[in-house]
Amino acid sequence: MRRFLSILSATAFSAVCSASLFPGAALAGEASVPVLVPLTGFLSLEGTSQRNGAVLALKDAPAGVAVRSEVIDTGTSPEAAVTALERAAGGKVTAVAASMLGTQMLAMLPLAQDYGIPLVTVSGTASITEQGNPWVFRFFPGDAVTKEAHARYVTEELGKKRPAVIYQTTAYGQSGKAHLEQAFRTLGVEPVFEEGVDPAAKDLLPVLTKALAAKPDVLVLHLHSGPTALFIRQAAANGVAVPIVAGSAMHQPSTAALLEPAELKGVCAETAASPISGGSPEVEAFTAAYRAAFNAEPDAFALGQYDGIRMVLAAVQGGADSAEAVRKALSSGTHQGLTMTYKSDGKGNMAHSAVIVCYDGASRVPAIAKRYDNVTGVVTGMVK
DSSP states (O other): OOOOOOOOOOOHHHHHHHHHHTTOOOOOEEOOOOEOOOSSSTHHHHHHHHHHHHHHHHOOOOOEEEEEEEEEEEEOHHHHHHHHHHHHHHOOSSOOOOOOOOOHHHHHHHHHHHHHHHHHHHEEEEOGSSSSTTTTTEEEEHHHHHHHHHHHIIIIIOOOOOEEEEEEESHHHHHHHHHHHHHHHHHTTTOOOEEOTTTTSSOOOHHHHHHHHHOEEEEEEEHHHHHHHHHHHHHHHTTTOEEEEEOOGGGGHHHHHTTTTTGGGOOOOESOOOGOOOEEEEEHHHHHHHHHHHHSSSOOOHHHHHHHHHHHHHHHHHTOOOOOHHHHHHOOEEEOOSSEEEEOOEEEEEEEOOEEEEEEEOOOOOOOEEEEEEEOOOSSSSSO
């Protein structure tokens, strides 16, 4: 069933943001930015973070920019995402905070091009920026970046040569698997086991048992948040001593909250950033504001979406008065975000750095173990 909701009505949200303007100040521009993200289904944890990051950026609009927005739950089906975009496109739209689910993005892309609406997303699925569509902008490192960091940490830092790769059967999972294979091949490593699992699977012990039978020296996960937590819990319960290096879902505080700190001991994950791990006064201020607004801990998806919407609003503040003008600003401009400097590689890939975080078994706050800057060579000196 398609579910639509608005946590802030367009009128109410516009009033909140307009009220933040200085009395009598000249209006630099107006922005209409619908937030179309999955809030229900198997991607609800990640989608909620994405929504919160977008909403926080819109509430924190730069001086002189009036904002209108609404939030629509896309669920996890491509049809619901398309319907949500069609609904949003009924008015004048500056840009859309678009679903991080790869299958939904692939379904939305042709419609975005028809309507001429920039889609600002944190989806990691590599293929969304390989369609030749000039209206998509990704503010989270794609698999070409994160999986290289993932594989390099496994082989270069941990010295492992026999990875077992367990991935999701979704477009996200297939994309990550393909890039992991390529990265490991480049490093001269051949996985000893590979298997995909459905995101609805309730028991991952069978795939864990089969993976261990191949005698791996590291377990490499590329799963959504729920399956990641389930796999790690079952591995800990069965006394598995093989190290685990997971995908970005494991850096999420909401995923860590599903596990006891002891179950996380030695577990690492790739991601774009880890706001709760600190790093700069600006990131710590963002984390404090996020906690105050949502009574929850932020993750890299929230931070990436925040940076993306802030770049859109900065373009409006700078004079971009149409969706096409915003598209040009995103395509050609550079934006100093909280996590890194964003610049398009010509395909809409705006983020080019990744980090590896690891848990010590005593808390659910990971430490940054390794940074991989400028992996795709677009800009330099990016991570603060």
